Amino acid sequence: MENSQVVTNGIDKKMRHYRLIRILKKVLLYLVLILGSIAMLIPFYWMIITSFKTEADILAYPIVWFPSEFTGDNFKRALDVVPMLRFMGNTVFIAVLKIFGEVFISAAVAFGFARFKFKGKNILFMILLATMMLPYEVTMIPTFIIWTNLGLSNSYVPLILPAYFGAASFIFFLKMYFETYPRDYEESALMDGANYLQIFIKIFIPLAKPALITIGLWAFMGTWNDLLGQLIYIDDTAKYTVQLGLASFSNMTGEVLWGPLMAASFMALVPIVVLLLFAQKYFVEGVKMTGIKG
Amino acid sequence: MTKSRAGFYFVLPWVLGFAIFTIVPMLSAVYISMTDWSIVGNAGFIGIKNYKELFQSKDFYHSLWVTVRYAILAVPLTIITSLTISVLLSKNIRGVSVYRVIYYMPAIVSGVAVAVVFKWILDPANGLLNGFLQLFKIKGPNWLYDPDWVLPSYLIMAIWGAGGGILTYLAALKDVPKDLYESAEIDGANAFQKTLYITMPLISPIIFYNLVIGIISAFRKFTDAYILGGIGKEGDFYMVYLYDEAFSKYRMGYATALAWVLFVIILALTLFINITKKYWVHSN
Numbered sequence: 421m422e423n424s425q426v427v428t429n430g431i432d433k434k435m436r437h438y439r440l441i442r443i444l445k446k447v448l449l450y451l452v453l454i455l456g457s458i459a460m461l462i463p464f465y466w467m468i469i470t471s472f473k474t475e476a477d478i479l480a481y482p483i484v485w486f487p488s489e490f491t492g493d494n495f496k497r498a499l500d501v502v503p504m505l506r507f508m509g510n511t512v513f514i515a516v517l518k519i520f521g522e523v524f525i526s527a528a529v530a531f532g533f534a535r536f537k538f539k540g541k542n543i544l545f546m547i548l549l550a551t552m553m554l555p556y557e558v559t560m561i562p563t564f565i566i567w568t569n570l571g572l573s574n575s576y577v578p579l580i581l582p583a584y585f586g587a588a589s590f591i592f593f594l595k596m597y598f599e600t601y602p603r604d605y606e607e608s609a610l611m612d613g614a615n616y617l618q619i620f621i622k623i624f625i626p627l628a629k630p631a632l633i634t635i636g637l638w639a640f641m642g643t644w645n646d647l648l649g650q651l652i653y654i655d656d657t658a659k660y661t662v663q664l665g666l667a668s669f670s671n672m673t674g675e676v677l678w679g680p681l682m683a684a685s686f687m688a689l690v691p692i693v694v695l696l697l698f699a700q701k702y703f704v705e706g707v708k709m710t711g712i713k714g
Numbered sequence: 715m716t717k718s719r720a721g722f723y724f725v726l727p728w729v730l731g732f733a734i735f736t737i738v739p740m741l742s743a744v745y746i747s748m749t750d751w752s753i754v755g756n757a758g759f760i761g762i763k764n765y766k767e768l769f770q771s772k773d774f775y776h777s778l779w780v781t782v783r784y785a786i787l788a789v790p791l792t793i794i795t796s797l798t799i800s801v802l803l804s805k806n807i808r809g810v811s812v813y814r815v816i817y818y819m820p821a822i823v824s825g826v827a828v829a830v831v832f833k834w835i836l837d838p839a840n841g842l843l844n845g846f847l848q849l850f851k852i853k854g855p856n857w858l859y860d861p862d863w864v865l866p867s868y869l870i871m872a873i874w875g876a877g878g879g880i881l882t883y884l885a886a887l888k889d890v891p892k893d894l895y896e897s898a899e900i901d902g903a904n905a906f907q908k909t910l911y912i913t914m915p916l917i918s919p920i921i922f923y924n925l926v927i928g929i930i931s932a933f934r935k936f937t938d939a940y941i942l943g944g945i946g947k948e949g950d951f952y953m954v955y956l957y958d959e960a961f962s963k964y965r966m967g968y969a970t971a972l973a974w975v976l977f978v979i980i981l982a983l984t985l986f987i988n989i990t991k992k993y994w995v996h997s998n
Contacts, residue, residue: 453802457816460877464819466842467831483845529728536721544725551736553984555934557953558977561960561970562739562746568753585731616720645825647937648953652961663937666826670833670941678834685827696822700815703822704881 464689471495471683478679494679495687498669501680504687506658507665514576514661515643521584522639523632524625529586530594531620535606545595552588556649564652574655583639590635597631598624634702637695644692662688747970757967764971774972776947777955783865784951785932788872793924795876800883801913814880821878829941832871833858836942843870864948871938879924886917915996922995926987933980952976 469487470478471494477484498504533545567578605627606619614622625632647663654664666688669681696703747764749757768774799817803810820828835842836857844854855863894912903911914921939951956976960969 449802449805449807453807453813456799457813460816460820460874462842463828463831463835463874466835467827470834479840481840482848483840483842485845525727528724532721532724532726536724537717538719538721538725541721541725544729547732548728551732553981554736555930555977555980557934557956558743558973559736559739561966561973562742563735564960565742565746565751565753565966566739582731582735584727585735586728588728591728616718616724620724641822645823645937647826647940648957651940651957663826666830667941670826670830678837678840681830682834685830688825688827689823692823693819696819697815700811703818704814 464693467682467685467689470678471686473679475679494683497677498680498683498687501672501677502665502669502684504662504665504684507660507662508687508691510659511644511661511663514579515640517576517580518583518643519636519639521580522587522590523636525584526586526590526635527594527625527628527632528620530591530598531624533591534595534598535624548588548591552592560648560652567653573653574659575653576659578653579643579649587639590639593635594628594631597628601627630702630705633699634705637699637702640695641692743970743974746967747974749967751966752964753966754964760967764968765975767968768971768975773947773950773955777950777952780865780948780950781933781935781952784868784872784935785929787865788869788932789925789928791869792872792876792928793879793921795873796879796924797883797921799877800880800887801909803880804884804887814884817877817880819877820875824875824937826937826941828875829871829938832867832874832938833942836867836870858942858949859945861944861946861948864944864946867942867944868938868949871942882920882924883917886920887913890916918995919997922987922991926984929983929987930980933976933983 469485472490472492473484473487473494474489474491477487477489533541533548563578564573567573572578601624605623606616609619609623644662647667650661650664651667654660657668660668666684669684670676746757748759748761750760750763751757803813803817807813838844838854838856838859841854841857843857847854857863857867890913894916895908898908898912934953935951936953936957939949939954940957943949952972953976956969956972959965959972
């Protein structure tokens with residue numbers, strides 16, 4: 421009797437000990453994740469709070485974590501220096517025209533690779549894969565020289581037109597997507613007398629809608645965040661994009677106006693963050709499907 | 715699959731684009747790199763003089779060194795960070811989708827705005843980072859204004875953006891069969907052994923992928939470096955040097971030679987990592 425009591429006590433103790441360790445582990449896990457999240461979010465907090473601070477608070481020492489006074493002045497001053505809304509409009513203009521080409525032409529090319537057999541297809545596809553490895557920097561200067569000779573630098577054409585020849589990584593992604601459908605999809609349509617273009621537009625484009633949205637989002641991000649390409653081609657301030665506007669604001673000589681600069685950065689980031697929050701699903705799905713754009 | 719020429723017509727736009735925007739520029743790049751072209755005026759053929767100059771240039775070696783040492787430190791650091799976050803997130807966490815967005819966000823919002831925000835965070839006098847250190851009575855360094863602290867400044871930013879890899883890692887971690895862990899537990903394996911002998915090999919293809927992408931993007935680093943700079947040329951990454959030569963000094967020939975060297979470096983590194991693949995990347 422006595423002995424078995426001791427044994428169960430021992431097991432109880434062990435169980436309790438084990439449970440305690442598990443709880444401790446869980447607490448530690450959440451603690452690390454939360455601290456990490458704070459580290460990820462704090463630059464955003466600092467940017468937002470700075471853009472609403474008064475000049476005195478911005479330059480205070482020790483730093484002011486949470487101001488007692490809020491002001492909208494920084495936004496007004498930022499808009500005086502850089503016409504952000506105009507630059508946003510320019511960027512959206514480029515992005516929309518570019519996305520249209522990148523999405524639909526890439527889809528058409530992917531459709532050709534995925535649903536047909538023709539001479540030289542495999543070699544062409546190998547070349548396509550190889551170009552995905554080729555850094556943009558190698559062709560950057562010659563391409564710039566070509567556009568300059570055509571008199572088209574300092575315009576949006578060099579930024580937009582190449583999109584209408586498809587983008588290798590998007591073609592690759594959509595090809596895999598189109599390959600997942602069985603053959604009957606086009607066969608019955610062909611019997612009904614549809615041609616391939618109709619099949620592509622009426623059957624495959626609607627089928628690929630989620631994938632097209634995903635690459636559309638990537639294309640938008642690419643345009644919104646690109647500095648180098650835009651820096652090379654656009655000289656006119658009136659034609660500036662968000663990135664160019666911010667870059668020139670940040671590289672201005674003289675004392676740095678941190679308040680207005682943060683206000684401008686805030687304006688530049690809002691569309692992207694909003695897009696990420698609303699379209700989260702498409703980003704996650706897209707990465708899961710291929711792994712491109714880690 | 716249909717056997718038809720129609721397929722070729724669908725592929726045609728890309729074939730044309732490849733000819734116009736890849737073949738033609740690449741062939742011209744070979745020629746341009748052997749000229750002294752400066753946008754205005756004619757290009758004079760100077761043979762391999764640009765390459766000779768490049769390999770004797772202090773600035774070339776310096777920018778290469780800035781880039782290489784950044785790559786050597788930043789790539790492993792970001793891989794370890796994003797892998798750690800992913801492993802933690804794969805452990806039945808409540809609200810995992812919220813954490814996922816939070817950690818993934820820095821990767822999406824790249825660009826000038828983020829660089830500008832970091833420049834402000836790293837400000838020696840009024841920046842957030844030194845303000846934070848002040849709470850512990852530590853006097854923070856001058857970051858971008860101290861040659862020794864420029865590299866750490868860039869590394870801090872790299873780690874902050876490390877979450878870009880988590881989506882691929884999380885997907886890979888989900889695919890690891892649960893029964894492998896269970897049978898390992900029966901055999902008495904501890905958490906560390908399970909990670910080392912089960913998780914790591916199975917997700918090694920994704921680590922490989924992120925390693926290649928990480929190295930390539932480290933060598934192509936431009937936006938952050940263009941905005942943040944760094945005192946004493948310590949922030950002169952390769953692409954910044956190339957950009958300056960091409961578009962500030964208009965030395966198109968020399969800059970094109972720089973681009974070729976960059977291309978060869980990236981190609982060589984990619985091939986080298988591919989060779990090592992069979993020693994550490996698991997394949998089915």
